[in-house]
Amino acid sequence: MAAPRPSPPTLQPRTVTCPGCGGPSRYASDNPYRPFCSARCKGVDLGAWASEQFRVPVDATPDPDAPPADPNPTR
Known part of the structure:
Protein backbone atom coordinates (compact mmCIF):
# COMPACT_ATOMS: atom_id res chain seq x y z
CA MET A 1 0.00 0.00 0.00
CA ALA A 2 1.39 3.39 -0.98
CA ALA A 3 1.97 6.08 1.57
CA PRO A 4 -0.55 8.91 1.48
CA ARG A 5 0.55 11.91 -0.51
CA PRO A 6 0.96 15.15 1.37
CA SER A 7 -1.48 17.82 0.31
CA PRO A 8 0.02 20.52 -1.90
CA PRO A 9 0.76 23.80 -0.18
CA THR A 10 -1.81 26.52 -0.63
CA LEU A 11 -0.46 28.92 -3.20
CA GLN A 12 -0.82 32.57 -2.37
CA PRO A 13 -1.52 34.86 -5.33
CA ARG A 14 1.48 36.88 -6.41
CA THR A 15 1.50 40.64 -6.21
CA VAL A 16 2.99 42.30 -9.28
CA THR A 17 3.49 45.90 -10.30
CA CYS A 18 0.60 47.26 -12.37
CA PRO A 19 1.96 48.30 -15.78
CA GLY A 20 -0.50 51.19 -15.84
CA CYS A 21 -0.05 53.02 -12.55
CA GLY A 22 2.89 51.23 -10.92
CA GLY A 23 0.83 50.22 -7.90
CA PRO A 24 0.43 46.70 -6.51
CA SER A 25 -1.80 44.29 -8.42
CA ARG A 26 -2.90 40.76 -7.51
CA TYR A 27 -1.88 38.35 -10.24
CA ALA A 28 -4.57 35.76 -9.64
CA SER A 29 -7.36 34.17 -11.65
CA ASP A 30 -9.95 36.06 -9.62
CA ASN A 31 -8.55 39.42 -10.83
CA PRO A 32 -10.25 40.01 -14.20
CA TYR A 33 -7.90 42.91 -14.97
CA ARG A 34 -4.59 41.09 -14.43
CA PRO A 35 -1.83 42.15 -14.78
CA PHE A 36 -3.52 45.51 -14.22
CA CYS A 37 -4.95 46.56 -10.87
CA SER A 38 -8.23 47.98 -12.17
CA ALA A 39 -10.51 48.45 -15.17
CA ARG A 40 -9.22 52.02 -15.47
CA PHE A 54 3.15 52.14 -28.47
CA ARG A 55 5.11 51.50 -31.64
CA VAL A 56 7.87 49.26 -32.88
CA PRO A 57 10.58 51.42 -34.43
CA VAL A 58 11.46 50.55 -38.02
CA ASP A 59 13.64 52.05 -40.70
CA ALA A 60 11.08 53.68 -43.01
CA THR A 61 13.51 54.22 -45.89
CA PRO A 62 13.66 51.10 -48.07
CA ASP A 63 16.91 50.14 -49.76
CA PRO A 64 16.58 51.20 -53.44
CA ASP A 65 18.87 48.34 -54.53
CA ALA A 66 16.87 45.64 -52.74
CA PRO A 67 14.60 43.43 -54.86
CA PRO A 68 10.87 43.74 -54.18
CA ALA A 69 9.44 41.41 -51.57
CA ASP A 70 7.91 38.20 -52.91
CA PRO A 71 4.15 38.26 -52.15
CA ASN A 72 4.03 34.43 -52.28
CA PRO A 73 7.22 33.14 -50.64
CA THR A 74 5.94 29.53 -50.54
CA ARG A 75 5.71 29.24 -54.29
Whole structure:
Protein backbone atom coordinates (compact mmCIF):
# COMPACT_ATOMS: atom_id res chain seq x y z
CA MET A 1 0.00 0.00 0.00
CA ALA A 2 1.39 3.39 -0.98
CA ALA A 3 1.97 6.08 1.57
CA PRO A 4 -0.55 8.91 1.48
CA ARG A 5 0.55 11.91 -0.51
CA PRO A 6 0.96 15.15 1.37
CA SER A 7 -1.48 17.82 0.31
CA PRO A 8 0.02 20.52 -1.90
CA PRO A 9 0.76 23.80 -0.18
CA THR A 10 -1.81 26.52 -0.63
CA LEU A 11 -0.46 28.92 -3.20
CA GLN A 12 -0.82 32.57 -2.37
CA PRO A 13 -1.52 34.86 -5.33
CA ARG A 14 1.48 36.88 -6.41
CA THR A 15 1.50 40.64 -6.21
CA VAL A 16 2.99 42.30 -9.28
CA THR A 17 3.49 45.90 -10.30
CA CYS A 18 0.60 47.26 -12.37
CA PRO A 19 1.96 48.30 -15.78
CA GLY A 20 -0.50 51.19 -15.84
CA CYS A 21 -0.05 53.02 -12.55
CA GLY A 22 2.89 51.23 -10.92
CA GLY A 23 0.83 50.22 -7.90
CA PRO A 24 0.43 46.70 -6.51
CA SER A 25 -1.80 44.29 -8.42
CA ARG A 26 -2.90 40.76 -7.51
CA TYR A 27 -1.88 38.35 -10.24
CA ALA A 28 -4.57 35.76 -9.64
CA SER A 29 -7.36 34.17 -11.65
CA ASP A 30 -9.95 36.06 -9.62
CA ASN A 31 -8.55 39.42 -10.83
CA PRO A 32 -10.25 40.01 -14.20
CA TYR A 33 -7.90 42.91 -14.97
CA ARG A 34 -4.59 41.09 -14.43
CA PRO A 35 -1.83 42.15 -14.78
CA PHE A 36 -3.52 45.51 -14.22
CA CYS A 37 -4.95 46.56 -10.87
CA SER A 38 -8.23 47.98 -12.17
CA ALA A 39 -10.51 48.45 -15.17
CA ARG A 40 -9.22 52.02 -15.47
CA CYS A 41 -5.58 50.96 -15.85
CA LYS A 42 -6.56 48.26 -18.34
CA GLY A 43 -8.62 50.76 -20.36
CA VAL A 44 -5.88 53.38 -20.39
CA ASP A 45 -3.43 50.79 -21.73
CA LEU A 46 -5.89 49.67 -24.42
CA GLY A 47 -6.42 53.30 -25.43
CA ALA A 48 -2.67 53.82 -25.72
CA TRP A 49 -2.39 50.83 -28.06
CA ALA A 50 -5.43 51.95 -30.08
CA SER A 51 -4.03 55.47 -30.54
CA GLU A 52 -0.66 53.98 -31.57
CA GLN A 53 1.27 55.46 -28.65
CA PHE A 54 3.15 52.14 -28.47
CA ARG A 55 5.11 51.50 -31.64
CA VAL A 56 7.87 49.26 -32.88
CA PRO A 57 10.58 51.42 -34.43
CA VAL A 58 11.46 50.55 -38.02
CA ASP A 59 13.64 52.05 -40.70
CA ALA A 60 11.08 53.68 -43.01
CA THR A 61 13.51 54.22 -45.89
CA PRO A 62 13.66 51.10 -48.07
CA ASP A 63 16.91 50.14 -49.76
CA PRO A 64 16.58 51.20 -53.44
CA ASP A 65 18.87 48.34 -54.53
CA ALA A 66 16.87 45.64 -52.74
CA PRO A 67 14.60 43.43 -54.86
CA PRO A 68 10.87 43.74 -54.18
CA ALA A 69 9.44 41.41 -51.57
CA ASP A 70 7.91 38.20 -52.91
CA PRO A 71 4.15 38.26 -52.15
CA ASN A 72 4.03 34.43 -52.28
CA PRO A 73 7.22 33.14 -50.64
CA THR A 74 5.94 29.53 -50.54
CA ARG A 75 5.71 29.24 -54.29
